[in-house]
Structure formats: structure tokens, C-alpha cells
Amino acid sequence: MIKFIVAGLWLCAVSIGAVIYSFGVAGARTNAEPDAALLGGLDYVKTDVLSVPVLRRGGVVGYFLTRLVYTVDPHEIKKLSVPAPTLINDQVYTYLFTNPNIDFSEIDTLDLDAFRNGLRDSINKRIGEDMIHDIMVEQIDFLSKQEIRDNALRRKVGPEAAKPAADAGGHAEKKPAH
Secondary structure, eight states: OHHHHHHHHHHHHHHHHHHHHHHHHHHHHHTSOOOOGGGSSOEEEEOOOEEEEEEETTEEEEEEEEEEEEEEOHHHHTTOSSOHHHHHHHHHHHHHHHOTTOOTTOGGGOOHHHHHHHHHHHHHHHHTSOOEEEEEEEEEEEEEHHHHHHHHHHHHHOHHHHHHHTOTTOOOOOOOOO
């Protein structure tokens, strides 16, 4: 019988020791460093598809289409007196028109990191604070004026009728009558 009492006391002591240890380890985790900025605390805001005309040689040569996602501190964005999407859209247009060296028709020379960082810096400079932490590209396209005309022609006359008109020789194929 004494063995059962000693075993019971030993079991209680081990259980109490395990509980104290687990609370000590849990308390150490709460004192750890906070997560990195991109892992929590920021809002991810998606823009609508932006269509910016690309002007070269006195005319429109195509359209730059993009959808961006930017990270922003939710407390900072509430301080703006202008809606954030309006400010972002305006700054994208301003940035692209004031930087003529960005050529979206030349994919090989396009520096996407420089575009994102430059756009982020221009937005933060306009606001006067580092509100935008990062800009990510969800979609980016360039449509030349010719591609837009071809798409409009296909929609207008249908895909089958547009093929002969787009033939390099300019000759329409004759289809056999049934």
C-alpha cells in the first residue's frame, strides 16, 4: 500500500513539473521577436486593370496593361484624404509618362524591378511618407496598335472572315461550294 501512495505522489509531482515547464516555454515564445513585415500586419490591395497609352513619335504605338498589388500599413492608408486607388492610378500614369525610357514594347530591355521600385518610391514621395512597402505585378501586358486593330477586326467580322483579310498575300482562299 505504501508503494501505491509513493507512486501517486510521484505521478502528481511529474504532472505539476510538466505543467510548470509548459507554461515557461509558452511564456518564452511571447517574448520572441515579432514577425517580419511581409509576414503579417500589412494589407494587400489589388488595383483594377490599368490601361496606359504608350506615346512614341507623336502618336500612340500601343497600350500598357497592368494589374498591381501593393502592400500598405492599414493604419497609414486610413490617414489619406484621397482614396488610395485614385492616388495609385494617377501615380502610375504620371510615372509612365515622365519616364520615357521605359519601353514595354522591348521585353528584353524591360527592368521590372526598376519599374516596381521606381513606382513605389514615386508614390511614397508624393504622399510624404513610406506608406507603400512593396509593389507586386499580378498582370502585365503590352498590346501594339496593330494587335488591337486585328482583335477589333476579328470581333467585327468573325474569326473565319478575318483570316483571309490577314493573309500575307492579300488573296482570299476560295472555299469549295457544297
